Amino acid sequence: MFGKGLLKGLKITIGRFFGKKSTVQYPEKRLPLPDRFYGKPDFHYDKCIACNLCVNACPNKVITLGTDTVEKKKVVTGYHFDQQYCLFCGLCEEACPKDAITFTDDFELTTYDRNTIGIEFVKQEQVDNKIKEIKQAAAEKAAAEKAAAETKVQTENTDKEQTTNKEGGA
Numbered sequence: 636m637f638g639k640g641l642l643k644g645l646k647i648t649i650g651r652f653f654g655k656k657s658t659v660q661y662p663e664k665r666l667p668l669p670d671r672f673y674g675k676p677d678f679h680y681d682k683c684i685a686c687n688l689c690v691n692a693c694p695n696k697v698i699t700l701g702t703d704t705v706e707k708k709k710v711v712t713g714y715h716f717d718q719q720y721c722l723f724c725g726l727c728e729e730a731c732p733k734d735a736i737t738f739t740d741d742f743e744l745t746t747y748d749r750n751t752i753g754i755e756f757v758k759q760e761q762v763d764n765k766i767k768e769i770k771q772a773a774a775e776k777a778a779a780e781k782a783a784a785e786t787k788v789q790t791e792n793t794d795k796e797q798t799t800n801k802e803g804g805a
């Protein structure tokens with residue numbers, strides 16, 4: 636029959652028009668994301684122990700870790716995440732023993748410039764503060780050790796004096 640297809644189409648259109656909406660007005664409205672969604676990475680400088688496990692776990696060489704040694708302690712000086720090669724597989728997060736690398740639910744990762752896709756998480760200020768903290772702790776430890784050594788020497792001298800006095804009095 637002529638117009639049968641048209642009526643069929645109109646039926647679907649009208650049904651959809653009055654039916655339950657299955658779209659949302661993005662970006663004003665957003666659908667809830669699953670808990671295990673992997674979006675933009677996040678790095679927590681104070682938790683990182685510079686163990687390199689995330690770097691070794693990554694199949695795409697996305698992460699570059701920079702380290703330095705201060706007072707025999709490893710300091711993270713850089714954590715570069717080349718996001719354009721990331722598979723969002725989560726292997727780095729899984730490998731990290733300190734939860735220092737995690738993933739947010741931010742999926743808007745596009746940029747206008749390819750050179751800005753990579754993220755350098757570590758700021759020079761954080762490195763400077765960490766080095767200061769380590770040096771301060773080392774200085775305090777050295778001072779405490781020196782004070783303990785001096786106290787020990789003083790105690791030994793006092794014991795010697797007392798022994799000599801006892802022997803002299805006997």
Ligand code: SF4
Binds near residue numbers: 694698721
């Ligand atoms: S999510 Fe996967 S590909 Fe991306 S940095 Fe981590 S291990 Fe590498």
Ligand code: SF4
Binds near residue numbers: 682685687732
């Ligand atoms: S695995 Fe975790 S703690 Fe180790 S270097 Fe990577 S982010 Fe830091």
